[in-house]
Amino acid sequence: MVVGAGPAGSSAAKHAAEGGASVLLVDRKKEFGVPVRCGEGVGSHWLKELGISISDRSVCARIKGAKLVSPDLKSSVTISTPETMGYVLDRKVFDRELAIDAARAGAETALKTEVVGVTKNNGKVTGAILEYDGKKTEVKSKILIAADGGESLVARMAGINTLATLYDSDFGVEYEMANVECEGLIEIYFGKSWAPRGYAWVFPKGEDVANVGVGIGGMEKPNAIHYLNKFLELDRFKKAQPVALKAGIIPVGAPCRQLVADGLMVVGTSAHQVDPIHGGGICLAIDAGNIAGKVAAKCVGEGKSDAKALSEYEKTWRSAREKKLLRRLLLRKVLEELNDDDYNAAIGCLNDADVGKLLDGNYAPVAGKVLTARPQLLRALKALLTSSETGRTL
Amino acid sequence: MIEIDRTKCAYCGACVGVCPAMALRLRDIYVEVYNDKCTSCGACVRACPMNAIELKK
Secondary structure (H helix, E strand, O other): OEEOOOHHHHHHHHHHHHOOOOOEEEOOOOOOOOOOOOOOEEEHHHHHHHOOOOOHHHEEEEEOEEEEEOOOOOOEEEEEOOOOOEEEEOHHHHHHHHHHHHHHOOOEEEOOOEEEEEEEEOOEEEEEEEEEOOEEEEEEOOOEEEOOHHHOOHHHHHOOOOOOOOOOEEEEEEEEEEOOOOOOEEEEEOOOOOOOOOEEEEEEOOOOOEEEEEEEEOOOOOOHHHHHHHHOOOHHHOOOEEEEEEEEEEEOOOOOOOOEEOOEEEOHHHHOOOOOOOOOOHHHHHHHHHHHHHHHHHHHHOOOOOHHHHHHHHHHHHHHHHHHHHHHHHHHHHHHOOOHHHHHHHHHHOOHHHHHHHHOOOHHHHHHHHHHHOHHHHHHHHHHHHOOOHHHHO | OEEEOOOOOOOOOHHHHHOOOOOEEEOOOOEEEOOOOOOOOOHHHHHOOOOOEEEOO
């Protein structure tokens, strides 16, 4: 049984079904993929690295690059590449397609079905109590896969701690807005006044429509909506009108310490499998779901469901992804310590050609320039340079 | 006691994710509150992106 029909759950359901397991995919919502709680951006490099393909229908806009804006708004640098750097998706369509794939692979699906309890026998998860159609029913499972997102309770009810602490979470809110002029670039605004311990963003969704949002660190006051309202006071949003509101929690700390137990696997955002720098989790969720689904099918086929057998998922996932995520978490800690003057100086002294050099791996001249402008940035630069991939993924 | 202002709530589940007491649950179109479990720690208040939650005595 898979709980949660987001990217992680649907991918797990699909691969488990393809592997011959009989699969039930349940979700509390009346419509898979709705409501959307996401900036909807994905980077091409993740798609490539994880071998994920996306349909034309789920793509709202192709992104040429990213524009980083300094806290004082006086300067910006643009990172762009000749090929498409990323996509802004329509998550409603995207998630629906993944669920359809799971159903086509043979998974049964259930809407408006809430998991209100987990059943156990001798410490082993044996099923879940589902609430639907006005009644509670116990349904047995050989393996329960928890993919119920940042608000995950299923894994916690089963005994794996997926609680998101305030410190290790970001909280985001965004409007999808019309009448926003965009240049086909995602825009990232740094600075304590815009988004403490996070960033504010404009993600174009095609023509004059964009997701405009902020994500802030969990210990910050006041709440995220305050910062979004302030961001929207900028002149460029004068004509902007909201057409949708999206909010959510992003667990940006390290992935959960435990991903499997007897009869249980945790995948996706509920397992905190999220990029700590930009808070993106779509690709990581699909990747983890794919691995978990395959392992689940294999284990069911062999009649196994103990933690030891299921740990093949945890081992495969950790060895493939965790090191990189932890490196990026360290980088996040360094970036969090930068103040507005640091960002103003760094972004202010760079031009687009410098960014081109960075992308080509030619760090030295750029680092020299930044250090001349702001010697205090030595530590941060060191961390940037030791964390490979950074130039491409920022 | 947790009190959620439904005119502000976006049903995003952030409060559910940070509640150490599992006193909140995200349902299809609303957030269910179990005040008997609440320890008044205030994590949900801090977390709520919409500033929709208050703790009341």
